[in-house]
Amino acid sequence: MDFSEPSEAVQIKKALDEFIKQEVAPLETEYDEFLGADYEKHIVDEDHRQVPEYRNIVEQIRQKSVEAGFYGMTMPEEVGGGDVDILTRAIVGEHMSNRPPGFHSAIFGGAGGPTPILLACDERQREEYLEPLMDGEITTCFALTEPGHGSDAHHMDTRAEKSESRSDSERSGTAAEKDGDEWVINGQKVYITNAPYADFAMVFARTSGEDGDLGGITCFLVDEETPGYEIGTIHRAMGMTPGTHAEIHLDDCRVGEEQVLGEVDKGFQSAMDWIGGGRINIAAGAVGTAEYLLDLSVEYARDRETFGKPIGHRQGVSFQLAELATDIEQVRQLYRYAAWKMDNGERARKEESMAKLRGAKLANDAADIAMQVHGGAGFMKDLPIERNYRSARVFRIFEGTDEIQKRTIARELI
Numbered sequence: 331m332d333f334s335e336p337s338e339a340v341q342i343k344k345a346l347d348e349f350i351k352q353e354v355a356p357l358e359t360e361y362d363e364f365l366g367a368d369y370e371k372h373i374v375d376e377d378h379r380q381v382p383e384y385r386n387i388v389e390q391i392r393q394k395s396v397e398a399g400f401y402g403m404t405m406p407e408e409v410g411g412g413d414v415d416i417l418t419r420a421i422v423g424e425h426m427s428n429r430p431p432g433f434h435s436a437i438f439g440g441a442g443g444p445t446p447i448l449l450a451c452d453e454r455q456r457e458e459y460l461e462p463l464m465d466g467e468i469t470t471c472f473a474l475t476e477p478g479h480g481s482d483a484h485h486m487d488t489r490a491e492k493s494e495s496r497s498d499s500e501r502s503g504t505a506a507e508k509d510g511d512e513w514v515i516n517g518q519k520v521y522i523t524n525a526p527y528a529d530f531a532m533v534f535a536r537t538s539g540e541d542g543d544l545g546g547i548t549c550f551l552v553d554e555e556t557p558g559y560e561i562g563t564i565h566r567a568m569g570m571t572p573g574t575h576a577e578i579h580l581d582d583c584r585v586g587e588e589q590v591l592g593e594v595d596k597g598f599q600s601a602m603d604w605i606g607g608g609r610i611n612i613a614a615g616a617v618g619t620a621e622y623l624l625d626l627s628v629e630y631a632r633d634r635e636t637f638g639k640p641i642g643h644r645q646g647v648s649f650q651l652a653e654l655a656t657d658i659e660q661v662r663q664l665y666r667y668a669a670w671k672m673d674n675g676e677r678a679r680k681e682e683s684m685a686k687l688r689g690a691k692l693a694n695d696a697a698d699i700a701m702q703v704h705g706g707a708g709f710m711k712d713l714p715i716e717r718n719y720r721s722a723r724v725f726r727i728f729e730g731t732d733e734i735q736k737r738t739i740a741r742e743l744i
């Protein structure tokens with residue numbers, strides 16, 4: 331058994347540190363208003379949309395990341411990617427999270443960047459969508475969740491019917507129907523990351539079958555200027571970079587047959603094939619964040635004195651840090667094991683969910699302990715702990731809630 335990190339991961343981490351120092355840090359210094367205590371006020375306008383100056387920084391970093399070969403790192407070489415495996419990507423993700431909040435999150439593009447789901451693109455779609463995405467010229471978003479369905483997304487109301495059942499679908503008010511060579515999509519999506527800035531969306535709609543079937547759902551590539559496609563309310567979300575998530579409204583939105591990604595009726599299953607890697611990345615990010623918070627707390631515990639001694643000399647404080655350090659190591663080994671299994675082509679549903687479940691808990695525990703150890707100073711916005719505390723909460727909700735991870739683990743057991 332070899333617990334050392336793959337040499338590729340070690341090299342990428344080193345190169346990324348240099349890239350951040352050279353390309354990202356100067357922007358963080360120049361535009362510190364987007365990172366300071368009042369960052370939320372500066373990043374968005376009154377409609378909660380990110381201001382052009384902030385978007386411009388994100389785009390600059392994206393372009394530089396493309397040139398340096400970090401963007402699309404996990405995509406295969408045949409589409410211009412770096413072909414790194416799941417374990418390497420996760421280790422690099424852990425490393426990137428082990429630092430204060432900053433602009434470095436733009437390096438990989440997040441939910442707006444290249445995704446293996448788009449490997450299902452045909453030749454024309456590759457040219458029109460995947461290549462410009464890999465080149466950082468455009469961004470995308472993944473539009474699955476709806477107001478009525480999140481954990482049970484396959485029960486979606488944005489559904490598809492053939493044109494003969496138009497009257498039925500019109501009555502239901504939510505349908506995507508085939509009309510000659512076109513599909514007409516109706517429905518609504520919510521909480522969609524990067525929706526306000528995406529040049530095209532991967533929109534999931536039911537095209538056949540019964541409510542709740544895993545089959546019968548199709549993924550459409552919808553350009554943002556398509557009539558009937560509109561960004562609704564931009565959500566005001568806790569802890570995240572403001573102005574990132576929004577509703578998408580689809581009202582008689584017509585797209586051609588050529589906008590179907592992959593096979594009709596198979597969109598949901600193929601998207602789910604990729605979701606495991608996302609869960610592992612979340613767990614890895616949680617480990618990085620937790621370690622960053624642990625380091626801050628250890629330093630503070632060494633320096634801060636009460637009753638004539640550093641607080642780190644009190645077991646009431648040091649034992650919290652000991653527990654946290656243990657949990658970090660536990661989740662690190664768990665996500666690496668899950669990634670290793672996936673890279674070796676083994677089934678890892680249970681391990682992916684275990685890593686995501688424990689990673690989400692770790693991120694929240696770490697923020698809570700860091701705030702407790704820092705006392706009042708941790709509660710104030712001058713330190714990054716307060717922001718991390720708010721950002722951690724979403725780990726238990728997105729990419730499958732805690733309960734959905736437990737459901738998956740239980741299903742694998744029973």
Ligand SMILES: Cc1cc2nc3c(=O)[nH]c(=O)nc-3n(C[C@H](O)[C@H](O)[C@H](O)COP(=O)(O)OP(=O)(O)OC[C@H]3O[C@@H](n4cnc5c(N)ncnc54)[C@H](O)[C@@H]3O)c2cc1C
Binds near residue numbers: 441472473479480727
């Ligand atoms: C910041 C953020 C970004 C997001 N980005 C995207 C995105 O880019 N694209 C996208 O499509 N979606 C996105 N989402 C949506 C996200 O995937 C959903 O919020 C999530 O899957 C939960 O769905 P829901 O909010 O509808 O909650 P629900 O499914 O309504 O769940 C409500 C509660 O019930 C529990 N519950 C539900 N079913 C069960 C069950 N069977 N057993 C036990 N408990 C259960 C849940 O765990 C939860 O506690 C994002 C969400 C957030 C918060």
